[in-house]
Amino acid sequence: MIKFNCLDNINNEQRDVVIVTVPWTDSGIPLMAPAQLKPIVENAGMTCLATDVNAEVFSWASKHVKVDDLQRFFFDEKLNDNVKEDLFDLFKNMAEQILQWKPRIVGLSLFSYVSQHSAKWLSWFLKKLDPTVIVIVGGAGCMSTFTGPSEYAEDLINAGWVDYHIRGDGEHALYQFLKNNRQYAGINSLEWRELTKDEMRAVPMPDYSQYYFDTYQKKVLPITGSRGCVRKCTFCDYIANWKVFNWRTADDIFNEMILQYNKYGIKYFKFSDSLTNGNMKEFVKLTELLSEYNLSTTPEHRLRWSGYYIFREHNKATEREWQLVADSGVENLAVGIENLNQHIRYDIGKKFSNEAIDVHLSYAQKHGIKIQLLNIVGYVNETQKDIEFIKDWLRTHTQYIDTLVMTWGGTLGIFPNTWLERNWKELGLVRTGDHPQSWTNPAIGSTPERRANWAKDINKLCRELGYTTDDDNLVSHYLLELLIHDTV
Amino acid sequence: MNLTVNDEVLNPVDNYVLFEKNIQLPEKLSIKTSGKIDGKDTKVDTDGNIVEDMYIQIENISLDDFPLNEIYLHQRINLLTEKGETNTSNYIGFNGTVNLDFVEENVFAQVLTLNN
Numbered sequence: 001m002i003k004f005n006c007l008d009n010i011n012n013e014q015r016d017v018v019i020v021t022v023p024w025t026d027s028g029i030p031l032m033a034p035a036q037l038k039p040i041v042e043n044a045g046m047t048c049l050a051t052d053v054n055a056e057v058f059s060w061a062s063k064h065v066k067v068d069d070l071q072r073f074f075f076d077e078k079l080n081d082n083v084k085e086d087l088f089d090l091f092k093n094m095a096e097q098i099l100q101w102k103p104r105i106v107g108l109s110l111f112s113y114v115s116q117h118s119a120k121w122l123s124w125f126l127k128k129l130d131p132t133v134i135v136i137v138g139g140a141g142c143m144s145t146f147t148g149p150s151e152y153a154e155d156l157i158n159a160g161w162v163d164y165h166i167r168g169d170g171e172h173a174l175y176q177f178l179k180n181n182r183q184y185a186g187i188n189s190l191e192w193r194e195l196t197k198d199e200m201r202a203v204p205m206p207d208y209s210q211y212y213f214d215t216y217q218k219k220v221l222p223i224t225g226s227r228g229c230v231r232k233c234t235f236c237d238y239i240a241n242w243k244v245f246n247w248r249t250a251d252d253i254f255n256e257m258i259l260q261y262n263k264y265g266i267k268y269f270k271f272s273d274s275l276t277n278g279n280m281k282e283f284v285k286l287t288e289l290l291s292e293y294n295l296s297t298t299p300e301h302r303l304r305w306s307g308y309y310i311f312r313e314h315n316k317a318t319e320r321e322w323q324l325v326a327d328s329g330v331e332n333l334a335v336g337i338e339n340l341n342q343h344i345r346y347d348i349g350k351k352f353s354n355e356a357i358d359v360h361l362s363y364a365q366k367h368g369i370k371i372q373l374l375n376i377v378g379y380v381n382e383t384q385k386d387i388e389f390i391k392d393w394l395r396t397h398t399q400y401i402d403t404l405v406m407t408w409g410g411t412l413g414i415f416p417n418t419w420l421e422r423n424w425k426e427l428g429l430v431r432t433g434d435h436p437q438s439w440t441n442p443a444i445g446s447t448p449e450r451r452a453n454w455a456k457d458i459n460k461l462c463r464e465l466g467y468t469t470d471d472d473n474l475v476s477h478y479l480l481e482l483l484i485h486d487t488v
Numbered sequence: 489m490n491l492t493v494n495d496e497v498l499n500p501v502d503n504y505v506l507f508e509k510n511i512q513l514p515e516k517l518s519i520k521t522s523g524k525i526d527g528k529d530t531k532v533d534t535d536g537n538i539v540e541d542m543y544i545q546i547e548n549i550s551l552d553d554f555p556l557n558e559i560y561l562h563q564r565i566n567l568l569t570e571k572g573e574t575n576t577s578n579y580i581g582f583n584g585t586v587n588l589d590f591v592e593e594n595v596f597a598q599v600l601t602l603n604n
Contacts, residue, residue: 077600077603084600084601124552
């Protein structure tokens with residue numbers, strides 16, 4: 001029977017608010033939201049327990065002999081007899097241990113849609129045990145698309161298991177909620193307000209003091225340097241939700257890294273930003289600060305980091321920038337390159353040349369930095385000729401096998417409120433179903449099945465050539481099979 | 489057509505009735521229909537098509553506000569008719585008995601088992 005260390009209340013203490021992550025998120029590192037919101041609650045004059053319950057469930061389930069059956073519940077709400085008692089105990093204990101803190105408010109953070117079944121049952125258990133407790137749900141997992149709406153949250157509210165749904169930047173909305181301003185944008189409303197740059201810079205540092213760090217596979221702290229994006233990619237719905245690019249200063253980010261390292265002894269940071277180098281001036285300054293720090297201290301105290309990164313056209317500064325990136329302690333950079341065909345990349349809105357890719361990769365290799373290239377297969381104008389170009393590129397770049405991790409995903413999905421969706425007809429696309437991947441481009445013979453086969457072919461070639469791919473990613477694999485078998 | 493649940497007679501108002509009961513799992517509910525007369529309460533046209541029928545339709549079954557899903561409603565409800573035949577449907581057009589067996593010990597397991 002699982003007992004949650006992170007919820008243990010041995011001194012019978014009381015907290016006004018308890019905020020927890022809800023399973024299932026496949027993460028070996030902490031999820032940030034509760035830690036981010038804890039100081040907000042305290043600024044509103046309340047006490048708060050904020051912790052990462054998902055981490056303990058993930059750790060427990062990973063060691064469980066029936067882990068596959070547990071995952072069937074978390075993903076699809078399918079209950080096998082051999083895990084039903086474990087799952088009942090899991091949610092009952094979770095709810096009981098949360099309520100042992102005698103909170104007035106419980107916040108459930110849903111990182112992805114895979115948390116929805118668990119959050120539903122947890123909220124039900126909470127309300128059964130204490131009908132007076134106020135339950136709030138929030139996080140991207142409440143919605144099927146970035147821009148919403150959340151029918152899921154509405155259903156839970158209508159059922160009486162959840163009282164409020166807070167969406168978007170939760171820091172100011174939660175603060176206003178706790179101050180009894182429950183009409184504030186983002187509280188039970190589709191509309192919400194982005195934090196301004198000044199507000200974002202005034203957000204207190206995340207408080208991980210109630211995270212149970214022994215749980216994690218890797219000692220890493222999440223950190224946020226920016227929200228939004230500097231690019232306007234045609235397929236992207238993230239920018240439809242976060243319309244403005246807001247960033248923190250390099251000094252501010254660096255100070256947080258140093259303070260968190262001193263507090264928790266954790267020297268590895270994972271940036272949650274959609275891109276770490278959106279503001280190049282601040283990014284260079286941050287890498288300078290980190291480089292100075294790392295070069296002035298002993299190896300065991302050097303800071304490390306990873307995050308998303310964008311390639312730009314190369315110039316005279318590129319070599320120095322990569323040196324700084326290396327000295328700053330980077331380990332992995334995930335680069336949304338989207339497509340190895342330059343003309344497609346330009347159409348998407350990522351205007352850097354293939355020559356620039358080669359230059360960036362050569363520097364990354366020189367400094368031993370791992371690059372995860374994130375690709376989209378089957379852009380709206382992509383043809384067999386473009387796929388052959390990608391294959392040729394892979395054959396002619398095998399010198400980067402040790403540098404690259406190739407990600408091909410589940411082919412292009414067209415999501416609400418993106419440029420692609422707004423220009424549907426002009427692009428000559430035909431919707432064939434409700435799924436984001438359910439579209440064709442009759443003019444060039446692009447169909448879901450064809451695109452899925454392209455993705456599988458490229459993955460196969462990658463493996464044959466010796467590249468590392470993450471094609472064992474279950475979601476992508478599952479989706480490709482659905483597309484090929486014409487069930488999407 | 490008469491309707492009872494665990495021998496409690498239900499009297500529809502405007503052809504609709506809601507039955508609510510506190511139960512302690514595991515529990516069995518027995519729905520009985522009676523009083524429908526063959527040849528009178530079902531009307532057919534000259535081609536043999538049913539044009540009017542007396543029936544009871546189960547629209548929804550919920551345990552603690554968790555609705556059992558469409559698959560359960562349409563594929564798991566078995567009516568044992570007075571003639572000894574079994575009809576699987578939420579459309580009860582014969583006199584007979586439907587037994588709803590809630591065999592689990594808690595709502596969590598019961599809802600998910602029935603909805604799977």
